[in-house]
Amino acid sequence: MKTILAALIATAILAPAAHAAGKDGSFDVASLQSSSAKTGWLQVLSEGKPAKAKTAGRNINLSPVPRELIAFTENVAPGTIIIDNSDRRLYHVLGNGVAMQYGVSVGREGFIWTGTNTVSRKAEWPTWNPPEEMRTREAKKGHILPVTMKGGIENPLGARAMYLGSTIYRIHGTNQPSSIGKAMSSGCIRMANEDVEHLYANVTIGTKVIVRD
Numbered sequence: 001m002k003t004i005l006a007a008l009i010a011t012a013i014l015a016p017a018a019h020a021a022g023k024d025g026s027f028d029v030a031s032l033q034s035s036s037a038k039t040g041w042l043q044v045l046s047e048g049k050p051a052k053a054k055t056a057g058r059n060i061n062l063s064p065v066p067r068e069l070i071a072f073t074e075n076v077a078p079g080t081i082i083i084d085n086s087d088r089r090l091y092h093v094l095g096n097g098v099a100m101q102y103g104v105s106v107g108r109e110g111f112i113w114t115g116t117n118t119v120s121r122k123a124e125w126p127t128w129n130p131p132e133e134m135r136t137r138e139a140k141k142g143h144i145l146p147v148t149m150k151g152g153i154e155n156p157l158g159a160r161a162m163y164l165g166s167t168i169y170r171i172h173g174t175n176q177p178s179s180i181g182k183a184m185s186s187g188c189i190r191m192a193n194e195d196v197e198h199l200y201a202n203v204t205i206g207t208k209v210i211v212r213d
Helices: 002-014 035-045 053-057 132-139 193-201
Strands: 068-071 081-084 089-095 098-103 115-124 160-164 170-172 183-185 208-212
Touching: 098 193, 160 193, 170 193
Parallel strands: 081 208
Antiparallel strands: 068 098, 081 089, 089 098, 115 160, 115 208, 160 170
């Protein structure tokens, strides 16, 4: 037990501060929220034994597609968000040849789109105001949507939302992590709640967002 406590204290002391832009344009990731950091804590608490995968399956906040740091050499400014519809992945470019990759859900057939915009607003546990067009469309299927719904775990927008310009589209959380890696939304980019919280902590208003095929 003393060994475990010592490892926990050392981890806390050595963990870097939350995200910040460096003078060279590089970014530090909010490491205390990273999947690798959480894996490290779990390994310490379980005395090095790997955590059981089935635990994540019961948690609606976790993505079935783990986020990870990857090599990324495209010539875009650090901080840029790139969303690939075909791969169902979101890349947050950190600079120095790396990016954080997240699994996402993109627009289903008839609702997929491409373009460039910026993050115009951020909200924690956002209120959902489904457009009238959506409410009419869903009513024909027998699904009655509310005019408005306050933020919460039952809210389809999940824990965080980043609004894209003046469009109706957002990068937001979801209470349906099973949709991650698929084309199931009405045009918005869905992320598991844990992932959208992680991205939200590292993104500022004005961040460039590129959505491509």
